[in-house]
Amino acid sequence: MKSTITQLHRALPLLLFVAVSLVVYTSLEAEFVSDRFGGITAIQSQATGSFRVGQVNNRWMLITPEGHGFLALGLSHAGGAWQGLLGLKMQEALENVRNDLRDLNFNATGYVPELSAEFNYIHNADRLPGSPGTLSGQGKRKHLYEDVFDPAFHARLQKHIQGIADKTAQDGHCIGYWWTDIPVWNPGQQRQKFGLSYVDFIRALPEGAPGRIRYESWKKENTTAKDETFHILIARELYRATAAAYREFAPGKLLFSERYNTIPGAPLEIIAEAGKVVDVISFQPYEKTLKSDTLDQVYAMTGKPIILSDWSLSFPVEGHTNTMWPQFSTPAEAATAYEAYLNSAFAKPYILGYFKCQYRDAILPTGQLKQGIRTVSGALRKDWATNLKEIHKRLLAGFEKHLRL
Numbered sequence: 001m002k003s004t005i006t007q008l009h010r011a012l013p014l015l016l017f018v019a020v021s022l023v024v025y026t027s028l029e030a031e032f033v034s035d036r037f038g039g040i041t042a043i044q045s046q047a048t049g050s051f052r053v054g055q056v057n058n059r060w061m062l063i064t065p066e067g068h069g070f071l072a073l074g075l076s077h078a079g080g081a082w083q084g085l086l087g088l089k090m091q092e093a094l095e096n097v098r099n100d101l102r103d104l105n106f107n108a109t110g111y112v113p114e115l116s117a118e119f120n121y122i123h124n125a126d127r128l129p130g131s132p133g134t135l136s137g138q139g140k141r142k143h144l145y146e147d148v149f150d151p152a153f154h155a156r157l158q159k160h161i162q163g164i165a166d167k168t169a170q171d172g173h174c175i176g177y178w179w180t181d182i183p184v185w186n187p188g189q190q191r192q193k194f195g196l197s198y199v200d201f202i203r204a205l206p207e208g209a210p211g212r213i214r215y216e217s218w219k220k221e222n223t224t225a226k227d228e229t230f231h232i233l234i235a236r237e238l239y240r241a242t243a244a245a246y247r248e249f250a251p252g253k254l255l256f257s258e259r260y261n262t263i264p265g266a267p268l269e270i271i272a273e274a275g276k277v278v279d280v281i282s283f284q285p286y287e288k289t290l291k292s293d294t295l296d297q298v299y300a301m302t303g304k305p306i307i308l309s310d311w312s313l314s315f316p317v318e319g320h321t322n323t324m325w326p327q328f329s330t331p332a333e334a335a336t337a338y339e340a341y342l343n344s345a346f347a348k349p350y351i352l353g354y355f356k357c358q359y360r361d362a363i364l365p366t367g368q369l370k371q372g373i374r375t376v377s378g379a380l381r382k383d384w385a386t387n388l389k390e391i392h393k394r395l396l397a398g399f400e401k402h403l404r405l
Helices: 014-020 078-082 087-103 151-168 187-194 198-203 210-221 227-249 268-275 293-302 331-346 382-403
Strands: 004-007 023-026 031-034 040-044 052-056 059-063 068-070 072-075 108-110 120-125 174-181 254-260 281-283 306-311 351-356
Touching: 031 040, 040 382, 059 351, 059 382, 072 382, 078 087, 078 108, 087 382, 108 351, 120 151, 151 174, 151 227, 187 198, 198 210, 198 227, 210 227, 227 254, 227 268, 254 268, 254 306, 268 281, 268 293, 281 293, 293 306, 331 351, 331 382
Parallel strands: 072 108, 072 351, 108 120, 120 174, 174 254, 254 281, 281 306, 306 351
Antiparallel strands: 004 023, 023 031, 040 068, 052 059, 059 068
16 A cells, blocks of 8 residues: 655745644545644644643543644664664664654654654653662562662652753653663562562661661551562652652653563552552553453553553564564564554553564574564565554554544
8 A cells, every 4th residue: 555755845835844844644544734743733632832641532642742642653772773883884774763763654762862853752761760670681680679768869869860851851852751661569579580579678778777767667557467568658659759850850741650561560559659640651561462451450540541662573584583572473474463453452542652662683692582673784674664664554544533623
């Protein structure tokens, strides 16, 4: 199916193009106009000068600074396009990723300084201080536990977040912030991964430490409660302090929470604490077909919309039969399942969009291929790229069709 993306300056006077900065999208499914942030102008809401979330026709969506509905079709790890490259090769890789983002109808990325002036992004503060640590990686990793009740920790956290905000808070393309990829909040997983739980760490702090004082006070008031219950108070304090710092230094930007796994994922009582202070709950499900029970439950519990912060499907390629993300036999089968998954996800009125995992192939130490749109050498997987382009085009057309005012 043939489609074209034509900038208005080809058809309208340059003055009009500069004034409205619009792009015309045409296809057999739909014809619509977008604002300069990629919001569909037919889906109208209040313009506030920043990205926000809101409901239009009973559907949650991101709304651009200019007040138009926005379906997030994001690409994670775009900065890997030029990893290890220098000079002209780096510039070539940078130009490739710019062109690929536009051609494949992606409208957002993670924070990549080289792209931030041109593309919307959500900044990721991975392994934010005080987060329990991440499930990513092989074997045991170091935890990131802190005495989250200590004012000195609050000061360090504020300084860290202020540094992030100094680079991004005034940027109109900055949608907001998420942090810590696959945080380990399950106490059993914490002990397995780090050798001790967050509660174990707080309980073992020196006498007189703020966290230990808070734990001992809680224990006196809750003599029959299991110690593991205290991790709810840890999360509450950490999330409160994190959100307060982002709100102070980046007012008006959206908070997307930590990026929770779904197998088994963070305990619901932890996510409930995040829901009290963030705008959106972020999940990265690892699955072939949408299993929405957890997402439905989290939405009902928090009332907050959800974004799929990292997801993909894969297929074997020459030299690599072991691939990250659920695997299908062929690219065509993967593409069919890919579109079916996203259609199922976006049928949920609370899902704001998704971010596809990986732009350029990466080979992990285990030999597993973290599959991208381009190979390690930089070659484009043309059939896969074409599939993604067409899938995204149909998703945008469906979004516009069902929400046109």
